[in-house]
Amino acid sequence: MRPVRPVVLSVVVLSVLLLEPLRHVVLTVLRWPFAVVRQTAGIVATLPHLSALREEHDRLRADTLQQQLELARLREVLRQSEASGRIVEAHPAVRGLVGHVIDRSRVPTQQTVLIDRGTRHGLRVDGVVLDADGVAGRILEVHPDTALVLLVTDADSRVAVLIERSRETGLLVGRSQGTCAVRYLDLDADVEEGDRVVTAGLGDAVPKGLPVAVVTRVERDALRGTAQAAAKPSADLGRLEEVLCLLD
């Protein structure tokens, strides 16, 4: 084999990886085999748990019914409250789109997932992605049919946050190890283990008050005069399957 062939092929492959239009094509083409493999593996993994899943399904249906009754009761309270002239501040309506995770980064230090929604579905860069428990990440790259989501645990992830209980502000930074840290807290910041961390709502993209993480440990550095808190993401990032992508 002539030595020029590997060089030419390397350049071609590198171009495919780096040139934006070609990268779109690669991600679009690769999503199908990845999706098939992932779905099949998911089905096989689910089979032993079918009976437990059925029980859980029945229990969740019962919970849903109970919650609907509770919702009806709360609506009535709200109506009475409005009628009595009190001001009710409703959260702005959030529009979302459900997407499915179809692949995950092969590089363990780069914590990203690929979802099967893209510009065709109205997604845009920096959009927030949630799972049932909280913020999973933000959209980093968006292609016609896919989007790459930077998880909150990635080292490049930065989210302005509040400690829900004490309203202390900080910056949630990923650590690439499945955990995060709330940085830039004051030395005497009122933060404790178990505190919920929510989005601060700074900027346009991230609504305020979404759960992001839970504090697991507080480290205070008297020399630097600051504190930081280790935090576990609220979202189950290791087992993300369905996500909600917030739309404008």
Next chain:
Amino acid sequence: MSARLSAAFAACAVGHMALDGLIASPWCVPDLTLVGMILVVMRAPSAWWAASLAAGFLTAAWAIRGAPSIFALYLAAGWSLAAMARQWDLEDPRIEGLFVAVVCAVLTLAFVTLDGAWSWSMVGYLLLRALATVTAWMVVRPLAARWLTS
């Protein structure tokens, strides 16, 4: 590279995808794509470039930072392995296992360095990934040997 060797590599890459979907922590997922690449290079050193290109491409396709560096790392790893495979008799499976552990650890260390994610706890994660990859290699190697010689 023979058709059977290509099939073995493809099976490793697909297995990597499947495990990626099943195991929650990315650090516990064995790098089966790398295992496939090493299996190929050890048996057909002249095909190092094809195996490295494919493994580098499949890994770097999802990279958000340093895709060219990651791709180049796989090429360098493939070239180095091929050079060693040409120089020495590498029949002993323990040598191949050692290569899997060392290359996986070096590549992971390079990822950590490229991403500036270094911390002492990373050493544990790095070893965990190398251990998972060597364990996967211990399972895959006899299967691949049977498939390649049948």
